[in-house]
Amino acid sequence: MNAVINLQDDRSERRTAPEGLRPETGSMSMIQALNSAMDVMLEKDPNVVIFGEDVGYFGGVFRCTEGLQQKHGEDRVFDTPIAEGGIVATAIGMGVNGLRPVVEIQFADYIYPAFDQIASELARLRYRSAGQFWSPVTIRTPCGGGIRGGQTHSQTPEALFAHVCGLKTVMPSNPYDAKGLLISAIEDDDPVIFFEPKRLYNGPFDGDPDKPAVSWDNHEKGQVPVGHYRVALGKAETVRAGNDLTILAYGTMVHVALAAAAREGIDAEVIDVRTLAPLDIDTLCESVCRTGRCVIVHEATRHCGYGAELSAQVQEHCFWNLEAPIERVTGWDTPYPHAQEWAYFPGQARVAKALRRTLDA
Amino acid sequence: MNAVINLQDDRSERRTAPEGLRPETGSMSMIQALNSAMDVMLEKDPNVVIFGEDVGYFGGVFRCTEGLQQKHGEDRVFDTPIAEGGIVATAIGMGVNGLRPVVEIQFADYIYPAFDQIASELARLRYRSAGQFWSPVTIRTPCGGGIRGGQTHSQTPEALFAHVCGLKTVMPSNPYDAKGLLISAIEDDDPVIFFEPKRLYNGPFDGDPDKPAVSWDNHEKGQVPVGHYRVALGKAETVRAGNDLTILAYGTMVHVALAAAAREGIDAEVIDVRTLAPLDIDTLCESVCRTGRCVIVHEATRHCGYGAELSAQVQEHCFWNLEAPIERVTGWDTPYPHAQEWAYFPGQARVAKALRRTLDA
Amino acid sequence: MASRLHIPTAPYRPGEQPDFSTIKLPKAGELARPDELVAANECSELPFNLLRVLDDNHQATGPWDPQLPAAVLLDGLRYMLLTRLYDERMLRMQRQGKMSFYLKCTGEEAVSVAQCMAVNDGDMLFPTYRQQGLLITRGYPLLDMMCQCLSNAGDKLQGRQLPVMYSSDVHKFFSISGNLGTQFSQAVGWAMAAEYRKTNDIAVAWVGEGTSAEADFHYALTFSSVYRAPVILNVVNNQWAISTHQNVAGGDQNPFAARGIGYGIPGLRVDGNDFLATYAATRWAAQRARTGGGPTLIELYTYRAAPHSTSDDPAKYRPTDEWEHWPLGDPVERLKQHLVALDEWSETDHERMREELEDTVSTIWKEAVSLGTLNEGPHPPDAAMFEHVYKEMPSHLVEQRRQLEGRDERSN
Amino acid sequence: MASRLHIPTAPYRPGEQPDFSTIKLPKAGELARPDELVAANECSELPFNLLRVLDDNHQATGPWDPQLPAAVLLDGLRYMLLTRLYDERMLRMQRQGKMSFYLKCTGEEAVSVAQCMAVNDGDMLFPTYRQQGLLITRGYPLLDMMCQCLSNAGDKLQGRQLPVMYSSDVHKFFSISGNLGTQFSQAVGWAMAAEYRKTNDIAVAWVGEGTSAEADFHYALTFSSVYRAPVILNVVNNQWAISTHQNVAGGDQNPFAARGIGYGIPGLRVDGNDFLATYAATRWAAQRARTGGGPTLIELYTYRAAPHSTSDDPAKYRPTDEWEHWPLGDPVERLKQHLVALDEWSETDHERMREELEDTVSTIWKEAVSLGTLNEGPHPPDAAMFEHVYKEMPSHLVEQRRQLEGRDERSN
Ligand SMILES: Cc1ncc(C[n+]2csc(CCOP(=O)(O)OP(=O)(O)O)c2C)c(N)n1
Ligand SMILES: Cc1ncc(C[n+]2csc(CCOP(=O)(O)OP(=O)(O)O)c2C)c(N)n1
Ligand SMILES: [Mg+2]
Numbered sequence A, B: 001m002n003a004v005i006n007l008q009d010d011r012s013e014r015r016t017a018p019e020g021l022r023p024e025t026g027s028m029s030m031i032q033a034l035n036s037a038m039d040v041m042l043e044k045d046p047n048v049v050i051f052g053e054d055v056g057y058f059g060g061v062f063r064c065t066e067g068l069q070q071k072h073g074e075d076r077v078f079d080t081p082i083a084e085g086g087i088v089a090t091a092i093g094m095g096v097n098g099l100r101p102v103v104e105i106q107f108a109d110y111i112y113p114a115f116d117q118i119a120s121e122l123a124r125l126r127y128r129s130a131g132q133f134w135s136p137v138t139i140r141t142p143c144g145g146g147i148r149g150g151q152t153h154s155q156t157p158e159a160l161f162a163h164v165c166g167l168k169t170v171m172p173s174n175p176y177d178a179k180g181l182l183i184s185a186i187e188d189d190d191p192v193i194f195f196e197p198k199r200l201y202n203g204p205f206d207g208d209p210d211k212p213a214v215s216w217d218n219h220e221k222g223q224v225p226v227g228h229y230r231v232a233l234g235k236a237e238t239v240r241a242g243n244d245l246t247i248l249a250y251g252t253m254v255h256v257a258l259a260a261a262a263r264e265g266i267d268a269e270v271i272d273v274r275t276l277a278p279l280d281i282d283t284l285c286e287s288v289c290r291t292g293r294c295v296i297v298h299e300a301t302r303h304c305g306y307g308a309e310l311s312a313q314v315q316e317h318c319f320w321n322l323e324a325p326i327e328r329v330t331g332w333d334t335p336y337p338h339a340q341e342w343a344y345f346p347g348q349a350r351v352a353k354a355l356r357r358t359l360d361a
Numbered sequence C, D: 001m002a003s004r005l006h007i008p009t010a011p012y013r014p015g016e017q018p019d020f021s022t023i024k025l026p027k028a029g030e031l032a033r034p035d036e037l038v039a040a041n042e043c044s045e046l047p048f049n050l051l052r053v054l055d056d057n058h059q060a061t062g063p064w065d066p067q068l069p070a071a072v073l074l075d076g077l078r079y080m081l082l083t084r085l086y087d088e089r090m091l092r093m094q095r096q097g098k099m100s101f102y103l104k105c106t107g108e109e110a111v112s113v114a115q116c117m118a119v120n121d122g123d124m125l126f127p128t129y130r131q132q133g134l135l136i137t138r139g140y141p142l143l144d145m146m147c148q149c150l151s152n153a154g155d156k157l158q159g160r161q162l163p164v165m166y167s168s169d170v171h172k173f174f175s176i177s178g179n180l181g182t183q184f185s186q187a188v189g190w191a192m193a194a195e196y197r198k199t200n201d202i203a204v205a206w207v208g209e210g211t212s213a214e215a216d217f218h219y220a221l222t223f224s225s226v227y228r229a230p231v232i233l234n235v236v237n238n239q240w241a242i243s244t245h246q247n248v249a250g251g252d253q254n255p256f257a258a259r260g261i262g263y264g265i266p267g268l269r270v271d272g273n274d275f276l277a278t279y280a281a282t283r284w285a286a287q288r289a290r291t292g293g294g295p296t297l298i299e300l301y302t303y304r305a306a307p308h309s310t311s312d313d314p315a316k317y318r319p320t321d322e323w324e325h326w327p328l329g330d331p332v333e334r335l336k337q338h339l340v341a342l343d344e345w346s347e348t349d350h351e352r353m354r355e356e357l358e359d360t361v362s363t364i365w366k367e368a369v370s371l372g373t374l375n376e377g378p379h380p381p382d383a384a385m386f387e388h389v390y391k392e393m394p395s396h397l398v399e400q401r402r403q404l405e406g407r408d409e410r411s412n
């Protein structure tokens, strides 16, 4: 079901790993990969500091910062008051004064109190000061459903941030990318909103809640270099080459899409968008112009969701090549319910139906 | 340049005005029309209260609430502390306790501190309590540029709200609609975010800053019934019928679109979307399926803007009828600059170019 | 000399020996009780004290003693015990996989029970997730609580909310939000509307001490101060916010009750494990609010004996025996001892009550699971998901519901 | 009896006769000056007082007298006067249509000038739009200020910002945000980083009293209290927030300086029109911050003599002569009188200085307009609009810039 992935594929990684020398890798869950990214960056750059609710002594409610305070000290990894707006504001000020803050918002559902600081300040500081001031803050936040979290532990509000110019918006779908993208995000001098699909923290998830959980151990993208490497921001990845149609997805939906295509026996090209802003439109359009058909999958609500932008751009660039309407498979336009979670989650059946419809059009 | 508009066109108005009897009308600017809507509702419903920064004694920085405190009393129209989040939270609580609050956020650029209360609370209260609790808050806020306001007095963040299910999102383009829609919004039991294009407050604006300003006096939509009437939420309006292509616009851009089409001599059908959520997709698609061509115009930044949703839906519904790519003409993906305002503003030239391209495709 | 960044921390971590002798505990009964309409600045010492009524011999003492009849105290004891037993049962059921999540209020039962008893039925409650005692005290059916936790066919909230996110308009118990603090400022609006509508109702709101750092705390204090809204603003200081000690919310600087001073709002700091003190403080604040005195900020000083929730493992961040060293004891035990000291109660009575309540919980639980569990169903129908997004379902949701039900014409 | 909704209002409205005899003015020099490292709770009376150094005879008096050499005072006078003259000129130019907007700080010049002089050059300033005096005191070129206001070809901010939204990294003057209050909490982060990096710098931030209701005020107090950040948090209480009186921000309840008490932050309430008192308070707070004492909250009590901005007409909401009745007078005049009383200055000197500064402003203005005005240009190039959204321009912005420049291949 999973596409063949070449670890040596990423150009920025090649830069860090000397020619011919494969970096030492280990099997890591997404949590471990994220932890490792922060560990590496704390080690490498004394200006990196990490903070947020429960991230210090405890190591985060999802354990992403486990052990980092003990290893790097209390003034580099610490707990904050419960005030997402205050956390981001503090990070902005620190960034202006030379630090490189990485903050955690405990759930993406709780990022809204920080919206003003993110959209009005973090995103615009460089612009409004004509480059005099800027703050290289990275905001990590777990997102997405499928964990019985109900409406306030399941949201993926990526579209709200992708609409705000000045921000980079990222969502990895596997441990390898998670670590490489997080390192790139921390090193980037622009602010990055880094969404972590929590349903993928401990293993890939193809959308079928009845199957036993699997770990990242046996997944190629669970093999992660222990040291420093980058996955470039702003680059989509073709995780499966194919000819019948193109699926655009990110986060958990990459795995659902692969499974749905496999189940239907469709030779789909599956592209993991990875960076939502700025978007790697070339990779997407090259594919859709070739296959002539496109299905977009995301977990967030449909109306004004990120899929709308993907659809609009693909249509703008590939109109003359399109052989079927571009479809979107998304969360419904309702909050994420608790009991009806699996009726809400855009699972294999819904994706498969859309693939079929698109092929048959 | 302006389309022929039939005041008797609106069904909800016919409901309030008895058959054959035309309501008394007067010439009103958009500010006066909004003021009149609030005046009428304060008179009609003792549960209506109005508050916000400077809206009480002073009557609002744009004078939309002028005279209302003097007429209806200090406990019905009053000033608040400067805390947009607190204003919306207070309104939510009041709404739960039987009132019908209408609040003003002084500029749409300053609505972000209230984002959490709007998106997490106001929009979801009915849902999460399964209908036990709800709060019929109307949030009025001036938006849009073309007034030399710079990046923090020019934004139109409608897409952020249109993405949040549970909210209704409205933007009128003229005094008649403004009053009728605002009355509908206040009477509606769902929360409504009501964007007021401030460039239209005192007169229609076709996008040409060099022309002398005109008032609403000589505009048909500046003739406004003095009493109570409604313009239904959720209904787009065809402000100009045409055959060559369909332009979807709202707010200030309706006027720019009309002017651009006239200037190019294009027989465009121009639809004023008016309510962005829930969207009147039927009216839009009927038109695009007929004309086969569609240009979408809005002032907000492009990436993940509301135009993306319009484009995606039109494409989904009208794919087989489309004869040219759907185009979007929008603000650039930068903050709204001060000096370069007219290079930023999607004016007639840019719209005209897109119309031409779409016709020639 | 450069100053160093100060990072506050918890006083004790796993492996350390908790010693709370540093917590200055004033003697019960010593604090003067000002008139309810006292000017805020004339009682600004209150938040720096700790209001206690029950003394070391389990006697009620001092001017704050609410002098409640034994029958009322026994009601309080019963509600507290029921809350605790309900929590215990639900926790066990969560462990058995019957529900996705649970969250106890063990050690904090006096907060919700005494406070609820001290206000009127018409007063509106804006709780957090740790005030299940309010619902129990107001007589909300346990069956409905359980069905909500089970997200089953009997769930009045149609399966929409995570367990414990109760709501009851009838009981004037506001829908609990997963977003911390948001209800604190809403309560002020509700209270303003009560005045506008000239009813006599007041609003009562709660946040945890950790949540006091959120914007809504400031909004609530500002707006209630400016409009003198009839509201009681409670901060439940149970020492912990998940793994984060109250010191990280500023608790090592000044008591949370003192935050009111700057806004001209009187602050009361109360032994939250003392049923009588908690009742008395709330009563004072309610009387103040109802007679035009405006808001009061109450800090309930207590201890979160339970893990934060079933997703939490406190052994990772605090000594497992920390509660045993907690100087303010167990609220249930303390009220029981008071009733025993009054000769109104005995260990045998208590045992009997516990058994009776356990039976009640058990019986109702059986009824609840007969209506379904999260994993096995039956649940509320899938289509219910599309209701209540708006008052009336707009066409795009009708269409999405059709798609869900497979009745989409376009699907093959 | 139902209590009624309380709606605060301004003490005087147009047509009414202002009478500020209700404002209790303590005598200059009477307030004790505690050690800079005093515990917050040991100086909690300070925010309820009003720190004044200049007495009715224009003499400096009491323990807070900073005992500044006359040369320093003369510098202060010069900066204040220059600020005022600059404001006057810019206002006239706005009226003549040379710029889209302007905003004066008349009557509040002591706030920015004295505070700026009381801190070090390495200290980072996080101003609002009403502290142009900071830039003038730090020697930022008037030409650059004017070009920013004109959005002309010389504008260092490339025409992006509304007039008066200055920024200067070199002068450690943070980019002004149109969004009220956001910089207050950012300043705390900056200060924390200063400690982290073991520099000796502190941060200084300002908000208006109206803005104290925003979330960032609370975040700033909470975070600076928790991490004891070296920051001075200033609330400029100029009585008005556009048309809204400070009473609507809670100013009729307690002084804004008192908001710090609950957080364990010392509060100083200062006669903001008294150059010496303002200097002294700032110096105290700076010393406290630099020696590990953490944050101080300073309320600068003053009066906004000017309209809110050129978009405002205060005659609509306050008596036009209100400032004349303001009991704390004019800061420029008061410092001048002090220098005269010290025999260091005379009316003639003052007139000469005024003329010289007016000439300076005039000369620089001519240079500035020679670089363009908003309406007539030249402006920064249109294409500059796409820069600095990101550090490096992503391809979609390159493409949009091409479209703007008409070089879009797709365009005919
Ligand atoms: C806005 C928001 N931020 C973060 C969370 C995650 N969260 C849930 S409970 C909690 C701790 C709350 O602590 P406290 O306020 O002290 O209440 P307690 O749990 O002790 O009753 C956190 C951080 C949330 N639910 N909402
Ligand atoms: C977040 C936000 N809300 C509202 C505004 C509009 N606004 C600009 S200035 C102002 C009044 C501010 O008053 P105050 O804080 O007292 O400062 P002053 O103007 O008196 O110096 C308001 C409401 C804004 N700029 N930002
Ligand atoms: Mg707590």
Ligand SMILES: [Mg+2]
Binding pocket: D208, D209, D210, D236, D237, D238, D239, D240, D241, D242, D304
């Ligand atoms: Mg002010």
